Each structure stands twice: as C-alpha cells, then as structure tokens.
Amino acid sequence: xxxxIKAIGALGPRITLGKRATMNEMVSTVANRTGLNKGDVLLxxxxxxxxxxxxxxxxxxxxxxxxxxxxxxxxxxxxISLSVRLxxxxxxxxxxRKAFEGNIENREMxxxxxxxxxxxxxxxxxxxxxx
Numbered sequence: 001x002x003x004x005i006k007a008i009g010a011l012g013p014r015i016t017l018g019k020r021a022t023m024n025e026m027v028s029t030v031a032n033r034t035g036l037n038k039g040d041v042l043l044x045x046x047x048x049x050x051x052x053x054x055x056x057x058x059x060x061x062x063x064x065x066x067x068x069x070x071x072x073x074x075x076x077x078x079x080i081s082l083s084v085r086l087x088x089x090x091x092x093x094x095x096x097r098k099a100f101e102g103n104i105e106n107r108e109m110x111x112x113x114x115x116x117x118x119x120x121x122x123x124x125x126x127x128x129x130x131x
Contacts, residue, residue, distance in 0.1 A: 002128045004114065007121035013110045016103040056082060066090075 027045070031038045052070050055062045057080070061071040068086040075081070093099070104110070109117060122129045 002121065002125065002130045004118060004130055007118050007130050008114065011106055011109055011117050011120055011124075013104055013106045016105055018102060056080075 023042075023045075027038050027041045030036070030041045034041070036044075048064075052062050052064075056070060056072045059072065061069060063069045064087075066087050066089055068084055068090070071083045071085075073081055073083050109120070112120075118130045
C-alpha cells in the first residue's frame with residue numbers, strides 16, 4: 001500500500017531545474033542592464049549582504065522593498081538563522097500568466113486535487129494503491 005506523499009511526489013507537477021546561475025552571471029547581467037561596472041555591482045551586493053547581517057545580529061528585522069523581509073530566528077542550540085519572506089511583487093512576477101519558460105514535469109496535473117492525483121496513481125499502480 002503506497003502512501004499519499006509517494007503518489008503526490010511521483011505525479012504532482014514539478015519544475016525540472018536547469019543549471020544554477022552563478023554570482024558572476026548575475027553581476028554581469030546587472031552591470032549590462034544598468035551601465036555600472038561589474039566591480040561596483042559586486043561591491044553593492046556584498047555591502048547589502050553585510051548590512052543585512054549587521055542589522056539582524058542586532059536583533060532587528062530588515063525589510064527591503066521589492067526583495068523581501070529578513071527576520072532573525074534562533075533554534076534550540078542557540079544558532080541564529082534567517083526567516084526570509086519574499087516581497088509580494090516577486091510572487092506576482094513569478095506567477096504572471098505564461099511567464100515561466102522552464103520545463104514542468106507532469107504539467108497535466110496542474111490544477112488537480114490530491115484525490116485526483118491519488119486516483120491517477122491507483123490507475124497506474126493497481127498493485128500498490130493508495131487507500
């Protein structure tokens with residue numbers, strides 16, 4: 001008897017990730033789009049990062065309009081990490097109709113419910129149904 005999570009993981013829509021963009025690629029793109037030189041862009045990115053860390057280490061959160069909110073959190077071992085909540089403009093841009101150009105596996109399952117996915121699993125795997 002298969003578990004629901006196995007069926008959803010196998011048949012649910014998922015993105016096939018391409019090659020990860022590098023910092024150099026991002027810096028080059030920003031430099032080309034803005035007219036800044038690569039060194040200035042890299043310096044700005046590093047300064048932004050260092051400033052976020054400094055503010056968070058003082059116990060404060062940081063909101064960067066258009067990017068997101070960075071809030072410090074702590075685990076039981078006393079390790080500090082960040083909770084990151086993306087700015088809604090990023091989510092809106094990501095979900096504009098037909099904006100995504102990557103590959104989506106099981107695209108036909110977009111909009112299906114969990115019971116739909118389980119029914120499909122049971123149809124494809126009668127020997128290992130989800131009940």
